[in-house]
Amino acid sequence: MTEAIEYDVVVVGAGPVGENVADRARAGGLSAAIVESELVGGECSYWACMPSKALLRPVIARADARRVPGLRQAVEGPLDTAAVLANRDGFTSHWKDDGQVGWIESIGVALHRGHGRLSGPRRVTVTADDGTVTTLTARHAVAVCTGTRAALPDLPGIADVKPWTSREATSSDHAPGRLVVVGGGVVATEMATAWQALGSQVTLLVRGDSLLNRMEPFAGELVADALREAGADVRTGTSVKAVERQGSTVTVTLGDGxxxxxxxxxxxxxxxxxxDDIGLETVGLKPGSWLTVDDTLRVEGHDWLYAVGDANHRALLTHQGKYQARIAGDVIAARAAGVPLLETDRWGAHAATADTSAVPQVVFTDPEAASAGLTLAEAEEAGHRVRAVDYDMANVAGASLYADGYTGRARMIVDLDREVLLGVTFVGPGVGELIHSATIAIAGEVPIDRLWHAVPSYxxxxxxxxRLLETYRG
Incomplete structure (x- = not known):
């Protein structure tokens, strides 16, 4: 049986990005439907942001406590792994989406469960688990908010090994005795940090010569040092040639044999x-591809199709996807109402400018690594005339109070022609809470002379x- 329903906006994917597109479209007076084949709330809620940070929070809290004289003796001993996992389960709502569904209903958005595929311009066909087919037609826009999945390498034996991806790493009900982590990015370093502290013996295999290679080099260096100190075996310049599982044991063959x-x-x-299976071919696009969009998040060559969040490859971060979603929802509503967009206004309400100039990110390792904007290498490659200003955070009074033997580093990248910041990186305990100030300085293009008058509390x-500004001024 096939049913046909018409809405102003149809959103494919009910993660935080899709939810925000639908919410903003509804706030703009449009009817909206959202399609989801898995749990409403998406990757972030159940297999990424929330469970990973729930696993990491006690790890970081204990590490911080051990750096405070008079407190470290009170937190000796192992973490209560069962309690940590139970707390993680609470933050994922035990992988039930009732609360998220209730929120969608409360904002007046229709939820269609099933696999959604484009079946032509402004049309989405939804196939439910029971085989029921519903065709949704969008008067104004369809938004693809389907996110990403883990990419596994093409290795002999990998299918039979049943390896962990980020989903298994954040939802496991036990700490494996021996865990090999392949990769050197955010997921690899965060999960190595978490499971090493929760009782696993972690071996981290990194093909390149450093960790976190999209941040300033010192970030990866400090995180690698801390992982080794915690007992992990960190091996750089190491490739995996093959994997094999026999019973409960996985054998990993490395590039050197x-x-x-x-x-x-x-x-x-x-x-x-x-x-890969959302019907892109029906509208002249390549299945399985990243979708190229303009700053209003509209797919190039399609005046009705939007790609928001990870699917457009602009910034694979939940907060950036939600930022895009707010813009996309407002854009769709404005275009539907015939409101002229201020597309020439780089920082206007209808442009996703921050995705190219002021992207913030926090890596919740110990120490934390946080950055916003460009690295030195990125700024130079873009042709800016810049100066990197570094400071040892151990010399900051507040840092020495925060942790005995505080180890950390800060860097800001100054555009010498405009005297504004292009990028900032902090590495050290607790620095995640510093990065929004950097994001404001970069996105707001606050002149160095004005920043001098933003007095930090002592x-x-x-x-x-x-200290960074003093170092810059000399």
């Missing part, structure tokens, strides 16, 4: 767009701002 054994192996080797870790 040597082998190692583990109970589980996690591949954190990149992401791929979940656009004695806080944020006093590093004053």
């Amino acid at each position: 040597s082998t190692l054994e583990a109970d589980e192996i996690l591949f954190a080797t990149g992401r791929a767009p979940r656009t 004695p806080t870790v944020s006093e590093v701002w004053l």
Whole structure:
């Protein structure tokens, strides 16, 4: 049986990005439907942001406590792994989406469960688990918000090994005795940090010569040092040639021919767009591809199709996807109402400018690594005339109070022609809470002379701002 329903906007994917597109479209007076084949709330809620940070929070809290004289003795001993996992389960609502569904209903958005595929311009066909087919027609726009999935390498034996991806790493009900992590990015370093602290013996295999290679080099260096100090075996310049599982043991063959054994192996080797089976071919687009969009998030060559969040490959971060979603929802509503968009206004309400100039990110390792904007290498490659200003955060009074023997580093990238910041990186305990100030400075293009008058409170870790500016001014 086939049913046909018409809405102003149809959103494919009910993660935080899709939810925000639908919410903003509804706020703009449009009717909206959202299609989801898995749990409403998406990857972030159940297999990424929330469960990973729930696993990491006690790890970081204990590490911080151990750096405070008079407190470290009170937190000796192992973490209560069962309690940590139970808390994680609570933050994922035990992988039930009732609360998210209730929220969608409360904002007046229709939910269609099933696999959604484009079947022509402004048309989405939804096939439910029971075989029921519903055709949704969009008067104004269809938004693809399907996110990404883990990309596994093409290795002999990998299918039979049943490796962990980010989903298994964040939802496991036990700490494996021996865990091999392949990769050197955010997922790899965060999960290595979490499971090492929760009782696994972690071996981290990195093909390149450093960790976190999309951040300033010192970020990866400090995180690698801390992982080794915590007991993890961190090997750079190491490739995986093959994997094999016999019973409960995984044998990993390395590029040099040597082998190692583990109970589980996690591949954190990149992401791929979940656009391979959503009907892109019916509208002249390549299945499985990243979707190229303009700053209003509209897919090039299609005046009705939007790609928001990870699917457009602009910035694979939940908060950036939600930022895009707010813009896309407002854009769709404005175009539907015939309101002229201020497309020439780089920082206007209808342009996703921050995705190219002020992207913030926090890596919740110990120490934390946080950045916003460009690295030195990126700024130079873009042709800017810049100066990198570095400061040892151990010399900040607030940092020394925060943790005995505080180890960290800060860098800001100054555009010498405009005297504004292009990028900032902090590495050290607690620096995640500093990065929004950097994001404001970069997105707001606040002149250095004006930043001089933004006085940090004493004695806080944020006093590093004053020290960076003093170093710059000389």
